[in-house]
Structure formats: structure tokens, C-alpha cells
Amino acid sequence: MRLPVDPTTTMNSGSSNFLLVPIQEYPVLDCVPNKNVKIVVLGASNVGKTALIVRFLTKRFIGDYEANTGALYSRKINLDGEQVSLQVQDTPCVSLQDDAEGLYCQEQINRSIYWADGYVLVFSITDDSSYRTIQPLYQHVRRIHPAGNIPVILVGNKSDLLRARQVPADEGETLAASLGGAYFEVSARENHEGVHAAFLHLCGEVSRALGGGNGEKRRGLHLARPKSPNMQELKRRFRQVLSSKGKSSTTPL
């Protein structure tokens, strides 16, 4: 979905500007580098990824969304009394392979996963198959970030459609706990507060994991580099991820 955006507050203003090139380490915003929180929203088709982002950033729900190819939104938010630059990456959907063992995940999504510091994994409580996508999706994130803490939340969207529920709330909670994150059951359609609380929780987790701004920005939470960034290692890993995720636009994993 394309959100009407203010070009002065966004890096990219259209879905055509998805991460076609490696994203710069720091955005064009006049932010403090150590206060840059980057999160990506991932999930199956039609679960409400775009609706959630729109709700969070604008407080609005717009019923009709184009199938998105991914857009990056930047905002300043207040986190624990401090101004933080937030970037939110919307993504195209992922889907399970026929054998349900692997995941169809476009290369551009892999880039987003590599780029991000925090992860919103979304399913719809009315769609069991979207729920079954979450575990392989998390494992996929893990393959790209094989070690260390991964700030993540699990969001069960469309809680307004209780009669169509296919995924019990306790299953969502159990899964979230197994991933090491919090579970939020929300309705992008009906409620801003729940969505806001979920995103803010993740932003807080990311901010804390990055060191709260009192030290060097730790790009890649899994990388042990206490003093200075090892750019060679980062580049090597980035190239590794790109080459191992195939050369076509849709890559079975």
C-alpha cells in the first residue's frame, strides 16, 4: 500500500524505491546516529502489515491497500523522553513452500532483514496458514543473524474478527515466548492504542539493545565489536547473505 507521505520526513516516498541498493548506514534525517531505530515488518500475504504501519505512523486505518512491494518510512518518535529517528520497512509477503519446510522469501526481504535491528512478525488471527509461516520466518531471520539477541515482537492482527478466529490467543503467546519476544493481539482496523503499544515496545527493545545511545551504535546486534566497527567483516557477511540467497528475485529457501 502506498501511504500519502510527507517527502520532507521520508527517505523513500514510493514502493518503487524498495531496497534496490544496500541502504546507507545513516538516513538523510537530521538524527543523532546512535538514536536510529530500524525495524522491519514481515509476514504472509494479507495479514495487515501495511495497515499496521499506517496505523502506527498516522493513527489512521485506510481500508484498501495495494499489494505492496515495500516502502521505507522514517519518523521521529519520542522514546522514554528522547527524540529517536525511527525507520520502518514494509515488505512484500512471504509464503511457505509446498512442503511447509521452507519459505519463499524475495531477496529484497533478505536485505531488509539484514538491515534491520528489530522485527515485527505479523500473522492474522483469522488465517492459520499465516500463523504457520511465523516459525520458519523467524528461523530465516536467525539464519541471517545467527547469533545474539534479536529484538522481536509477534503481532496477531485482525482481533476485531473474533468470529473468524483460527488461531487461539494462547498459541500466539506460546509461540512469542519461544521466539523470545512479546505477543500483541491487535486490530489495525479498530484500535490505534494496541498497535502503538506494540511498535513502541519493540522500539524500546531495539533502543536498549543498541546501547541506549550511550555508546557506539552497534550495527548488527550479533556482531561482537566492542570498540570499533569491523567494516570488512560486515561487508563480507553482507556479500555472503546476498550470494547465498540466490540471484533470482524469488528465492526458495
Ligand SMILES: Nc1nc2c(ncn2[C@@H]2O[C@H](COP(=O)(O)OP(=O)(O)OP(=O)(O)O)[C@@H](O)[C@H]2O)c(=O)[nH]1
Ligand atoms: N478486519 C480487519 N481487516 C484488516 C485489518 N488490518 C488489515 N485489514 C485488511 O486486510 C487486508 C490486507 O491488509 P494489508 O495491510 O494490505 O496487508 P499486507 O500484509 O500488507 O498484505 P500484502 O500486501 O499482501 O503483503 C486489507 O483489506 C485491510 O483492509 C484488521 O485489523 N482488521
